Amino acid sequence: MILDWSGLESLLRDAGHSLYGGEAISQLEHALQSAECAERDGAPAALITAALLHDVGHLVAGQGDDDLADGIDDRHEQTGVAALRELFGDDVLAPIALHVTAKRYLCGVEPGYLADLSEASRLSLALQGGVMAEPEAERFGRNPHAVAAIALRRWDDEAKVVGKTTPGLDHYLTIARRAAHTRAGALQ
Ligand code: FE
Numbered sequence: 215m216i217l218d219w220s221g222l223e224s225l226l227r228d229a230g231h232s233l234y235g236g237e238a239i240s241q242l243e244h245a246l247q248s249a250e251c252a253e254r255d256g257a258p259a260a261l262i263t264a265a266l267l268h269d270v271g272h273l274v275a276g277q278g279d280d281d282l283a284d285g286i287d288d289r290h291e292q293t294g295v296a297a298l299r300e301l302f303g304d305d306v307l308a309p310i311a312l313h314v315t316a317k318r319y320l321c322g323v324e325p326g327y328l329a330d331l332s333e334a335s336r337l338s339l340a341l342q343g344g345v346m347a348e349p350e351a352e353r354f355g356r357n358p359h360a361v362a363a364i365a366l367r368r369w370d371d372e373a374k375v376v377g378k379t380t381p382g383l384d385h386y387l388t389i390a391r392r393a394a395h396t397r398a399g400a401l402q
Pocket of ligand 1: 370
């Protein structure tokens with residue numbers, strides 16, 4: 215599925231009704247909380263947009279509530295990037311593509327990171343390839359998009375607060391439109 219703006223907007227609005235796999239909040243709440251964390255930390259529009267849309271692949275793939283428990287990895291980071299390709303450039307898409315790898319990286323290099331993950335996140339880690347070992351971690355650290363992907367990962371981890379109030383979807387879609395089809399640094 216390749217999304218246009220209206221398809222993206224309705225997918226996100228419908229996501230208010232689907233649970234964020236294994237957590238106690240909806241996919242839309244998780245998306246808005248992620249974007250709000252990015253905005254709070256002064257991230258550029260592209261990275262706020264990546265935070266908003268990092269789990270769109272779950273929605274495109276129609277992730278079931280029991281997928282994790284059933285041992286299914288829907289490879290949502292790849293599905294999401296493929297669906298968003300017409301709307302955004304690498305400054306938005308690369309951090310989304312790498313946010314699962316960034317979790318594996320942080321588990322490998324940061325003491326205590328793994329222990330602080332939510333139960334659902336720990337469960338999916340095993341399906342996603344497990345803790346990253348040294349040679350791969352060193353390679354990942356050299357990726358030009360690693361810093362953005364790691365920042366996104368931390369907002370993702372933080373964005374699981376039940377009942378938190380955030381700005382609405384319209385606010386973040388306005389930011390997303392600013393980030394559309396900009397290459398890193400070119401139009402910002
Ligand atoms: Fe997420």
